[in-house]
Amino acid sequence: MPRTIIPFGPQHPVLPEPIHLDLVVEDEKVVEARPSVGFVHRGLEKLVEKKDFTEFVYVAERICGICSFIHGQTYCQGLETIMRIPVPPRAHYLRTVWGEFSRIHSHLLWLGLMADSVGFESLFMHSWRVRERVLNLIEATTGGRVIFGTCKVGGVRRDIEPEAIQQILVELEGIEKDARQITKVFLGDNSVKDRLCGVGVLARQDAYDLGCVGPMLRASGVAQDMRQLGYAAYGELEFQAIIRTEGDSFSRCAVRCDEIFQSIDLIRQALAKIPTGEIAVKVTGNPNGEFIARTEQPRGEVAYLLKANGAKNLQRFRVRTPTFANLPAMIRLLQGCDLADVPVLVLTIDPCISCTER
Amino acid sequence: MTSADQTLEIIPLDTLVARARLLREQGCRLVQICATRLPDQLELTYSFDRDMRLSSFRVIVAPDEARIPSISSVFWCAFLYENEMHDLFNLAVDGMAVDFHGKLYTTAVKFPFGSTKAPAAPAKN
């Protein structure tokens, strides 16, 4: 059977960011997928040599546009642990609220792209319409739609007033109602189920061995969620890691849909319990030591290795993003699939290639 | 989350693959592999996670002459990290499961982290 090589990407309507795959195809079945990354490699890890550790929050936030807030938060958390800075509790709660908003908007973006990849464009537009409401809320509280710019080492830069909290809660009810409508279509519509059920099945042990993180791992039955580590205010909020056991694309979609509602619930819990007080403490001195900070991004676990030796610039800044950990799983899933399923499988890991390549 | 929850151990290079195999049997998953270039040596940090506890071990090698054995025979997903280390730090890794031969990242400067540089003063105007 003669084999053909079909290039997929770097420009493709379904991809949010450029990745190139050479698909070796035998009569519409993909035999092998050879990835080619590096289109958005910006060398951000080398910038630590030029920007000092307080300025670097801006660079850390701009590693990715979709998961930007949690990048900044992880960086600040890592430095605060190294320097033993006591961050005020109100700042922890504010970071939690913004982190969960970041998760909601990221999942809604992904739901829209998934609908687009199966050809359901009107559902794509509706998901992004609901996402606009979330982005308006974020802009009103932080000042930016995509890059929030509110985290700094020692706390946060902006506060949310009590009247604003009431308005957020009212708006959140509207968002929840809209999200329920569209997730009902995602999980119940036959045309969506035809394209997603049974596609890209990842068994539980395989998912663990391949180093998968986030919803990829949780949809295969492993209940690991980095928020259980208890950073920021998560130690005082109640939630359970959402898992499914089938391990196919439909269960990954269902995990992300359920996580939207879990985030809305977490925001309500946090806003009910938020303490009064300061929002930041002053930072003096230079960091000395090393630490690996881990948080749960919308795509999975991100690990920041920060190493400092007393100078104003960090010695090493290493980001291991969740998509980097999920890429081997994507390559494994693509072997043996149908050509028409390739967009669904590429999107099912929630690829954030600009995070991956920094 | 405090520094006390994470362990770091320095091990010699020849016990690397055996140690990885031991951790795999204990049910750990690979979290990350990081290379740090210090003025006189290269430090490789391998981190593993089991039940939310992170344990790392570190291998210290002399720069530009070491050949590191790949752990992708134990953890298949390690090939991506090792290719990246090769492309950025000019570190030779033997036996990667999928070898990109230096084409993972095409940068204007080959091996961007290849030279040792003391951190520069922050650039202000």
Next chain:
Amino acid sequence: MAYFEMSRLALTWALKKPATTRYPFTPRQPIPGSRGRLVFTRDHCVYCTVCAKKCPTGALVVNRAQKRWAIDRLLCISCGYCVEACPKKSLALSTAHGVPAVTKDLELG
């Protein structure tokens, strides 16, 4: 039955006013508190150069001797550090979007 859910959604939005605004015919209502363009008032400025030192991208160029304040609009990321740092409160972030720039020259304040 999820067929009817999607039909219901489509019909509702076919009859409602669209969620999008007809920009640029309808101007955009800016959200208060949004970080937009930097606005400089020269009256209170003493050219202390603190804002230029705090700027993370180096967009501000201030010279005390020549009494000159200039900003490179293309480098400004509207982060607001200069606004927090200014001791004379002569900088503020408006909610207006950045205007497209036609040159790369510094804009004098």
